[in-house]
Amino acid sequence: MTDVPTAACVLGTLPGTGFESARIGIIDLDRSGAEIGRIELAEAALPDFVRDRENGAGREATGAAGSTVRAPAPGPRWVLSDTPKWYPQLLAAGVSVERCHDLRLSHAILARSELVTAPDAIRAAADWDAAPADASAPEQAAALFDVDAGRGHIRQVPHDLEAASAEYARQSAAIESASDPGRLRLLLAAESAGGLVAAEMRAGGVPWDEAEHDRILTEMLGPRPIRDGKPAKMLAKADEVRAALEDPRLNLDSPNRLLSGLRNAGINVASTSKWELAEIDHPAIAPLLEYKKMARLLSANGWHWLDEWVDDGRYRPVYVPGGVVTGRWAASGGGALQIPRQLRPALRADPGWRLVSADVAQLEPRALAAMSGDRAMAEAGYGKDLYSGLVDAGVVATRQEAKIAVLGAMYGSTTGEAGALVPRLRTNFPAAMHLVDSAAEVGLRGGVVSTWLGRTSPPPSEGWQRLQRAANRFDATGADEQRARRAAGDQGRFTRNFVVQGTAAELALAWLADLRLRLAGLPAIDEKPATASGPVFSRRAHLVFFLHDEVIIHAPAEQAEEAADAIRAAAASAGRLLFGDAPVDFPLDLSIGERAIKD
DNA sequence: GATTCGGGCGCG
């Protein structure tokens, strides 16, 4: 067994009587997917087993180890039912893995992908169409959860070895039969790597300066109130509003009452939205907008949030890879994707460490230029700000116009300023515009579209189909037709945006996947381990934050420049991996500092 | 009392 090259290891639980401790089964597969061995372990022995395999035990040596930044002999690809089910315990034990195949994430893609020509077997395996294991539940609670599997329990994928092995075989067959297996393999590898990164970022945590957060809250709102009362500055601001409206008892927190209060004061607005209020000239408006901002900060990211989500100097949100239909990540707790810019100063490196922050400038339009092969659009952004490039190319007059036009093109704007500007893009960038216009056309008619690597949009709902049928009946009313047209337009804008947002997400995932391997190859430092991070993350640069087109790395100060180089190299590498030699680049805004401040 | 729905606003 020890001298056979193992390409993949399927992990799964083994059936037991329930009286002994849990047993884990492992199936070794060779490159053709054929079984070459089985191993059985106690659950407690799994971390050591995985560590040994990652270090090269159980497969042939393939050259000198440790001489380059990238590990020369990769470990096996771990086939996991669901990464949050398996990986957190490994990380807690100080073990990380290089690569995996997440069956749950891959199933979701393969069951829908247009590239899969024989989807029946995958689609029939409905067990695998399930929610991720709850990474926010502590492990002991997870055990209780299984006992209490009745009410309110969201179904998980099966975690046993036979089910995992069978699903892996189905998925492998689906990939083999695909019209472009290479693209799907890339997509599934990137998606699965995202699963690893999400678990790693949660385990490592974002270094969070609680004192700075408290200082920002106190400055904005006043000192933390006793119990759940409102802070002093907020109360004072509310009094200002009530005085200006001459309505001393008005409840500002109820949109209905606030709306009546505004109308009673002669302010005619249709809603209490800030963009509508901002247009009004009245002494109550300025303090009201300030009050709304304060209320938002308090409820979304106030002291209560700090107590719940930040512990021991680390913010640990729950990421949900693949949680958005387009392939973007979602978050299921802690609001990881909505940290307000106001609180950015609270992200702060540990002493002796740095935060390396980078985002891809205009990721989505660049992804569009690349996938459509639009040379003019690629050239407009090459090596510079894409929006300014549009001004330089004479397409529009100002950067602001460029931004409105480009967003309008990707979102399907037809009216207003964007609607007026989009036709200029159609003239100058016909390939790019043809791609999004075609995607919209397909959606409008009820069809599905796919990203560059083959993630396919969900078909419109049954309700949508019903609306379209109703509008085509002989007795359809004008209202029926209007509803159907509106729904069709919505679906068209969705598919238009899907191809762009989804392809951008793929580029970002490929960037992330490449980056985490580069960082894992950096040498461990001897001193100044990051105090609050887990064992895997305390001795070298590691990812701590990812938000669509942006990453933040926590790095030992002496490793910060290497981490920055890794970020840049990974972005270039991801661009080549997806788009080959297309003349598109993905330039980064990058900064190194104790804090993660952009701009 | 527990659950859903929509307004409003934060992020890309």
Added chain:
DNA sequence: AAAGCGCGCCCGAATC
């Protein structure tokens, strides 16, 4: 004046 995509979260109000 929010037109135009994708989200999550909180709150008040409606509903059971």
